[in-house]
Amino acid sequence: MQNILNDIILSNKKCTANGKVASYIPELKNANIDDLGICVIDKDNNIYCAGDYKKKFTIQSISKPIILAMALMDNEWHHVFSKVGMEPSGDPFNSIMKLETNDTKKPCNPMINAGAIVTTALIKGKNLQEKEERMLSFFRKLAKNNSLEINKSIYESEKLTGDRNRAMGYLLKNDGFIEGDVEETLDLYFKQCSIEVDVVDLARIGLLFSNYGIDIETGERVISENISRMVKTFMVTCGMYDASGEFALRVGIPAKSGVGGGIMASVPRKMGIGVFGPALDEKGNSIGGLNILEDLSNKLELNIF
Secondary structure, three states, X not given: OHHHHHHHHHHHHHHHHHOEOOOOOHXXXXXXXXXXXXXXXXXOOXXXXXXXXXXXXXXXXXXXXXXXXXXXXXXXXXXXXXXXXXXXXXXXXOOOOHHHHOOOOOOOOOOOHHHHHHHHHOOOOOOHHHHHHHHHHHHHHHHOOOOOOEOHHHHHHHHHHOHHHHHHHHHHHHOOOOOOOHHHHHHHHHHHHOEEEOHHHHHHHHHHHHOOOEOOOOOOEOOOHHHHHHHHHHHHHHOOHHHHHHHHHHOOOOEEEOOOOEEEEXXXXXXXXXXXXXXXXXXXXEHHHHHHHHHHHHHHOOOOO
């Protein structure tokens, strides 16, 4: 496995030159476009890393399946899906159009920004501080890393430039999909996206989902099997923005990407994978990360279909 990862990183290094780092959040422009790293943790808890695997980055949209799991743990599933849909959108992750044009005005799914803002609003807590503490504690538990923190400079940058997300929030509030204070929901959303991780953290979380919510080390059930299954299904159908269909054909692994350059993948009953490469394609996915996962899927026959 180690030799495979080393070779895959080496062979895909050159493709990072074809992408661009995210710039709509000013702090993300500071990323090194040449970085590329991977971590694989298998069902026997063997850990394999290669490339720039020690680099820290913010989780961004990879937080969405985790927050969805938390929302489903805090609420009945039919209540969650009365607020957000279950279908791919076919639009960019930050599109606002269908909040006005579809029949229900409900966000299409929890993996686009509008849907994720709704699921964030469903997190329980008597105030923003309690919700933030519960959220961060949940992320730490899934990653088995108590040192996870919110990157304050990224958070402040997101909050300062988050006008499009703010517009979505108020539309959703107006149409009854968000209860409570919109600014509080948006603040929590910006904070969840700004949690700093590395590829080992992502692989740990992916491994938990791959094992249907059971910690392989302790045997503890952290997430129910049903919720874990639902989350992975959304990762397959909607996890790679509007390139999810192509990714399913080429790679065939439940995965979720983020504009920080990370991708979390979960191969059922086999492994969790974390990838980092901040050079993004036009749809907001890591160019190097996509190629790495395709190569790995082909070499190890990981395609679930």
